[in-house]
Amino acid sequence: MIINSQKRFFGKKSKVSLFTLGTMRSTESLDQMYSIIKKAHRVGINHIETAASYGDAEILIGNSLKKLEIEDKISKKDWIITTKVLPKGDLNYLKNNFENSLKNLKLRKINNLAIHGLNLNDHLDWVLFGEGHKFIKWIFEKRLVDQVGFSSHGSYSLIQKAINCEVFSFCNLHLHYLDQSKINLAELALKKGMGVLAISPADKGGRLYSPSDILLEASKPFHPLELAYRFLLAKGITTLSLGATKIEDFELAKKLRNSYQKLTKLEINALKNIEKIADERLTSTKCEQCRLCLPCPNEIPIPEILRLRNISIGYGQLEFAKERYNLIGRAGHWWEEKNSSFCLNCNECVPKCPTKLDIPDLLKQTHNLLIERPRKRLWD
Numbered sequence: 370m371i372i373n374s375q376k377r378f379f380g381k382k383s384k385v386s387l388f389t390l391g392t393m394r395s396t397e398s399l400d401q402m403y404s405i406i407k408k409a410h411r412v413g414i415n416h417i418e419t420a421a422s423y424g425d426a427e428i429l430i431g432n433s434l435k436k437l438e439i440e441d442k443i444s445k446k447d448w449i450i451t452t453k454v455l456p457k458g459d460l461n462y463l464k465n466n467f468e469n470s471l472k473n474l475k476l477r478k479i480n481n482l483a484i485h486g487l488n489l490n491d492h493l494d495w496v497l498f499g500e501g502h503k504f505i506k507w508i509f510e511k512r513l514v515d516q517v518g519f520s521s522h523g524s525y526s527l528i529q530k531a532i533n534c535e536v537f538s539f540c541n542l543h544l545h546y547l548d549q550s551k552i553n554l555a556e557l558a559l560k561k562g563m564g565v566l567a568i569s570p571a572d573k574g575g576r577l578y579s580p581s582d583i584l585l586e587a588s589k590p591f592h593p594l595e596l597a598y599r600f601l602l603a604k605g606i607t608t609l610s611l612g613a614t615k616i617e618d619f620e621l622a623k624k625l626r627n628s629y630q631k632l633t634k635l636e637i638n639a640l641k642n643i644e645k646i647a648d649e650r651l652t653s654t655k656c657e658q659c660r661l662c663l664p665c666p667n668e669i670p671i672p673e674i675l676r677l678r679n680i681s682i683g684y685g686q687l688e689f690a691k692e693r694y695n696l697i698g699r700a701g702h703w704w705e706e707k708n709s710s711f712c713l714n715c716n717e718c719v720p721k722c723p724t725k726l727d728i729p730d731l732l733k734q735t736h737n738l739l740i741e742r743p744r745k746r747l748w749d
């Protein structure tokens with residue numbers, strides 16, 4: 370049985386469900402993609418998000434949508450599709466790649482196209498003045514797309530510039546209950562009438578489908594992931610991506626398909642309880658993420674590293690924090706480049722911290738807590 374679900378404007382041209390099906394993880398086979406998309410439809414999801422760089426995802430989606438039309442009478446027109454292109458290459462390369470995406474998806478035009486990973490100032494320049502500019506002009510002239518947006522893992526100021534540049538109708542951002550550093554940007558984008566998609570609030574948001582006992586206990590009577598979803602929906606975030614791999618992954622999306630209203634008292638109290646317990650566990654060493662300690666002359670991403678400390682000690686999500694910490698310096702422009710071991714103990718950051726944290730010492734502690742093998746304890 371198909372159920373109704375709330376739809377909201379994502380930019381100006383499309384209305385999407387509160388959850389979006391992310392397809393990076395469901396690329397094992399046509400059977401998997403088909404059953405995941407069919408289940409998404411059954412829980413009221415109408416928005417599929419993919420990318421040319423997600424392996425065979427576009428081909429599998431194209432074939433699944435055709436199969437759904439023939440076997441299940443689910444029209445292709447029922448779906449809003451977003452795909453993404455990387456910010457690189459010249460006009461011909463981009464045209465070829467985009468035409469290939471349309472062919473793979475078996476579409477003549479697409480609802481939304483996002484610039485995938487607008488992470489550097491060079492990427493924004495590419496969109497505004499370079500080959501990206503020519504490409505966007507071309508796809509609009511040819512009426513191949515309804516609207517253009519971007520996804521970004523970049524800095525606050527870069528995302529702010531991208532939101533304000535008047536080219537984009539939507540943005541896909543890292544917005545998480547355990548990382549609220551980009552929430553103001555989401556609010557800015559919403560105010561400008563842009564659609565906002567939260568990238569992976571379950572997984573990249575702290576692996577909340579596998580919560581610590583601390584989080585489970587603190588968030589009662591809710592599951593921590595349910596609260597994290599509700600926090601974002603109540604903030605007005607248009608849609609939350611759900612990288613489903615199996616049917617059970619849709620449980621919360623079904624339950625919350627109409628839950629965009631303000632937080633209830635019970636939800637507020639549960640969130641307060643999570644913070645109270647995290648504060649107690651961090652014993653006055655919680656980094657409040659105000660970013661006033663920046664810039665560090667040695668480019669240490671202090672708030673990002675101390676956020677991982679908050680997450681591992683305060684909320685008990687140690688394995689997630691370890692994974693993120695050990696990715697620093699290994700993911701190019703998709704994540705931070707320097708971990709705590711680059712701190713030179715110059716102490717320049719310390720007087721800038723309103724919470725009076727001993728930042729160099731906390732950075733060392735975090736390194737020793739999270740660094741994986743080959744384990745090098747830098748400051749015994």
Ligand code: SF4
Pocket residue numbers: 664665666667668669671711712713714715716717718719728729
């Ligand atoms: S003490 Fe370390 S983190 Fe602080 S400003 Fe100096 S190098 Fe940067």
Ligand code: SF4
Pocket residue numbers: 655656657658659660661662663671672675721722723724725726728
């Ligand atoms: S100034 Fe202090 S509280 Fe603020 S982000 Fe930096 S370390 Fe955290």
